[in-house]
Amino acid sequence: MVKINVDSKGLSCPGPLTEFVKAYRTASNGDEIELTATDPAAAPDMKSWCEATGNVFEGVKEENNTYIILIKVTAKKF
Amino acid sequence: MKNIIIIGGGTGGTMCANALLKRINPKTRKDWQITVIDKSEYHAFQPDYLHVAFNGMKPDKLFKKERSLLFAKIKFLHDTVTKVDLKSQTVATEISGILPYDYIVIAPGSMPNYDMIPGLRESNLDFHTSPQDAEKIYETLKTSIGGRFVVGVAGVPYKCPPSPNESAFLLHDFLKKRKMLDNSSIIFVTPYPKFYTAPAISEITEKVAKAKNIEIVTSFNLDHVDVQGKKLVSMEGNEIKFDYLFMVPPHKAPDFIKGEEFTDKDGWIKVDKTSLKIEGYENAFAIGDVTNAPTAKSGMTAHLEAEVVTSTIADQINNMSDKEYMFTGRTHCPFEVGDQKAVFVIGTYDRPAISVNPSFENYMLKKIMGKIYWSTLKGSFTDIFKIYFGEDYMKVVKKQ
Numbered sequence: 001m002v003k004i005n006v007d008s009k010g011l012s013c014p015g016p017l018t019e020f021v022k023a024y025r026t027a028s029n030g031d032e033i034e035l036t037a038t039d040p041a042a043a044p045d046m047k048s049w050c051e052a053t054g055n056v057f058e059g060v061k062e063e064n065n066t067y068i069i070l071i072k073v074t075a076k077k078f
Numbered sequence: 079m080k081n082i083i084i085i086g087g088g089t090g091g092t093m094c095a096n097a098l099l100k101r102i103n104p105k106t107r108k109d110w111q112i113t114v115i116d117k118s119e120y121h122a123f124q125p126d127y128l129h130v131a132f133n134g135m136k137p138d139k140l141f142k143k144e145r146s147l148l149f150a151k152i153k154f155l156h157d158t159v160t161k162v163d164l165k166s167q168t169v170a171t172e173i174s175g176i177l178p179y180d181y182i183v184i185a186p187g188s189m190p191n192y193d194m195i196p197g198l199r200e201s202n203l204d205f206h207t208s209p210q211d212a213e214k215i216y217e218t219l220k221t222s223i224g225g226r227f228v229v230g231v232a233g234v235p236y237k238c239p240p241s242p243n244e245s246a247f248l249l250h251d252f253l254k255k256r257k258m259l260d261n262s263s264i265i266f267v268t269p270y271p272k273f274y275t276a277p278a279i280s281e282i283t284e285k286v287a288k289a290k291n292i293e294i295v296t297s298f299n300l301d302h303v304d305v306q307g308k309k310l311v312s313m314e315g316n317e318i319k320f321d322y323l324f325m326v327p328p329h330k331a332p333d334f335i336k337g338e339e340f341t342d343k344d345g346w347i348k349v350d351k352t353s354l355k356i357e358g359y360e361n362a363f364a365i366g367d368v369t370n371a372p373t374a375k376s377g378m379t380a381h382l383e384a385e386v387v388t389s390t391i392a393d394q395i396n397n398m399s400d401k402e403y404m405f406t407g408r409t410h411c412p413f414e415v416g417d418q419k420a421v422f423v424i425g426t427y428d429r430p431a432i433s434v435n436p437s438f439e440n441y442m443l444k445k446i447m448g449k450i451y452w453s454t455l456k457g458s459f460t461d462i463f464k465i466y467f468g469e470d471y472m473k474v475v476k477k478q
């Protein structure tokens with residue numbers, strides 16, 4: 001299992017998602033992706049993305065207007 | 079003689095060269111040579127590639143010779159840049175050899191990255207790579223009897239964020255006009271969780287898409303295209319069948335800057351997002367699609383960035399360096415939703431895109447921007463643009 005950190009602080013939509021999607025391409029099942037974002041839309045977007053793709057939204061923490069979003073990659077077949 | 083080199087005579091580079099010539103004080107101008115280098119002799123108006131693909135517009139209407147778009151005092155080199163060395167302040171080209179510079183603006187745009195998705199090149203026709211490619215879509219549509227048309231975002235990033243969505247609407251217009259809607263379906267596919275990435279715009283345009291029976295598949299992470307089976311296969315193993323595939327490929331930075339110290343891990347040039355100076359350099363700038371600035375890769379962005387960069391360089395040359403010019407990340411992307419209606423995606427680094435209703439007026443505004451494009455390159459409407467955008471694209475602050 002690898003932990004992949006994706007820092008998208010200061011990026012507004014679609015920046016965080018674009019950075020996340022790029023990281024997801026190279027990730028494997030079991031990996032965790034930690035997306036750090038200042039865009040408040042990032043967490044709800046990631047939640048819907050996980051629901052649609054079958055990956056696991058492990059949660060979000062907010063610290064000083066920064067959101068730390070944790071996603072576990074579980075749904076990859078390729 | 080001192081040298082300003084501009085790499086790329088596209089939207090950003092051409093604007094930059096012409097605006098700089100105008101902004102440098104006439105007394106000092108004779109000491110400065112502005113040179114634009116482009117591997118192509120022709121400049122293309124890219125937004126109309128969509129209309130080549132879906133309306134049968136003729137590609138030859140979209141080109142002008144780059145030389146004719148630059149003021150006479152600007153030198154144009156029809157040559158390919160092979161390397162930029164910011165430390166030694168030189169540019170290497172295929173024909174002209176090594177060229178020294180005092181200032182450099184790098185604006186070579188972005189290019190499709192088909193290698194990222196196996197099978198995509200063999201199966202896809204796209205309206206991004208060239209007008210000739212776009213024309214192949216129209217040729218295909220003309221002889222089509224209908225079927226499953228799959229459009230959308232094959233991978234990220236890509237230029238002109240609304241263009242994949244626009245292709246769904248313009249395709250719908252085409253099929254409607256040809257009375258082919260009954261035996262056709264349009265499927266829009268995107269890796270993002272919404273129809274369009276900006277929530278306010280997505281909400282409005284998704285409704286229009288649904289009313290037109292455009293099927294929307296979100297969060298689809300395309301892994302490869304099964305060429306024989308004619309289907310998209312996602313990283314999660316989901317499949318979408320197609321008869322026709324017209325997707326926007328992911329884009330990458332041009333190869334000649336690959337691996338350079340001034341690029342990020344994905345190959346884009348690392349700039350300060352407000353000054354557009356290349357990180358660590360005072361006399362080197364990058365604008366347009368090639369930067370890592372977190373804003374849309376679009377012609378309007380390249381245009382506004384050119385305003386910022388030329389104001390900075392001209393002030394330095396004119397010894398008036400008491401001001402700082404800061405780009406706000408302003409976007410102004412037209413987004414056609416078919417039936418001669420459009421919205422605009424308007425936002426900045428700090429302000430998400432606002433909600434805009436589809437209207438004929440917005441559609442006409444897009445058309446007008448297309449019509450005035452060529453004269454805009456020479457700065458004909460600079461004052462009007464300044465009034466229109468106000469302070470929303472560039473903040474001017476007095477240096478401490």
Ligand SMILES: Cc1cc2nc3c(=O)[nH]c(=O)nc-3n(C[C@H](O)[C@H](O)[C@H](O)COP(=O)(O)OP(=O)(O)OC[C@H]3O[C@@H](n4cnc5c(N)ncnc54)[C@H](O)[C@@H]3O)c2cc1C
Nearest residue numbers: 086088089090117124125159186187238366367376377378
């Ligand atoms: C279908 C489509 C629709 C679009 N619609 C819109 C729209 O409605 N509104 C909008 O604002 N934008 C739109 N765009 C995006 C817009 O066209 C681009 O973002 C814009 O042209 C970028 O400007 P640029 O100066 O960065 O690069 P470009 O205009 O692409 O110019 C780059 C130049 O650099 C040259 N070059 C590259 N490599 C080298 C090299 N090694 N040596 C020498 N020269 C080199 C190229 O030949 C080219 O002339 C659209 C694009 C497409 C494809």
